[in-house]
């Protein structure tokens with residue numbers, strides 16, 4: 001039960017989740033909506049298929065914000081932590097904020113996406129990762 005390799009929680013600890021497996025694509029997102037939502041230069045999301053992901057506790061603390069383009073972002077209504085992102089392209093995948101994991105994942109990010117809106121006050125050392133001016137599909 002607690003041996004799922006991916007375990008995370010929000011800042012206040014009210015929300016906890018587990019994923020038994022994540023998809024191979026894990027991207028740093030530089031879109032302007034992630035910047036606003038996270039209050040940060042960029043966000044980093046991993047994706048798990050729905051059956052591999054579960055809320056351990058605090059699902060009732062999740063608040064959903066639906067943006068003008070229809071994407072949904074779920075966050076903790078107690079502490080504001082960004083937990084989950086869903087869009088039509090998510091295709092049954094749960095995208096969750098990697099930084100809410102309790103232990104660094106062995107899998108590392110493999111791309112920067114939406115770099116067309118990257119802030120100009122951070123220089124990205126892209127570590128040789130591909131940069132996508134816009135999005136990319138996660139599935140595959």
Ligand SMILES: [Zn+2]
Pocket residue numbers: 010011012013014015076077078079080081
């Ligand atoms: Zn919280």
Ligand SMILES: [Zn+2]
Pocket residue numbers: 029030031032033034035043114
């Ligand atoms: Zn984004």
